[in-house]
Amino acid sequence: MTTTVQSDSRTGKVVLVTGASSGIGEATARLLAAAGHRVVLGARRADRLAAVAEKIRADGGTAGHHELDVTDLESVRAFVGAARESYGRVDVLVNNAGVMPVALLEALKVDEWNRMIDVNIRGVLHGIAAVLPVMREQGAGHIVNVASVAGHRVDPTAAVYCATKFAVRAISEGLRQESRDLRVTVVSPGLTSSELTDGISDLGMRAVAExxxxxxxxxxxxxxxIVYAVNQPAEVDVNEIVVRPTAQS
Known part of the structure; x- marks a missing residue:
């Protein structure tokens, strides 16, 4: 695993973004960098990740990247450690990595259930486990967990996915209540352009989703x-944001 950084004199926050090679993670990293923050991008697709980081730097931002598998705690710890080594601190973690291979329960796609649990729940917990000691030592920090409107309702074909996103909200609320010097934000997207539907193995379900x-x-x-929540003053904790298309029921 490699880290590439470009430093400058800006004083923006050091923000780590998981699942940053595409979709919400990539867009968030770009916007945070444009707002003056120093971003460190993590994802499994190293080549794609490097290209995103290079584009951010070409646009005048500060970005590093590190290959990351959120299902592996040591990988997440290495990601956080590399960011801290480069910038001296970790101000914000955006736990964005997620998968959504929806299907009817009767299809018994147990491997896909386990994958959603590993990425969507364990991945969030691994991120928290890796940054919490650092943020406690600093006396400040901010964890942004990306959930979903599926964490507010249950739909047929999405029972397990919804369960994982309900879990993200529960974990986030528990962390918020346990914290006095740590900010915790849950962002729940509705239908958003991304590659999530690519992971649906049931072709009929994929067609419906598309x-x-x-x-x-x-x-x-x-x-x-996410940028809005990150940019609030230290004493302001934006706990939950739901963002969906106007046309979505």
């Missing part, structure tokens, strides 16, 4: 919400 995406909002809309 039809629904006709009303999807751009990933940048979610990124803007």
């Amino acid at each position: 039809d629904m995406m006709a009303i999807a909002i751009p990933a940048a809309a979610i990124g803007e919400a």
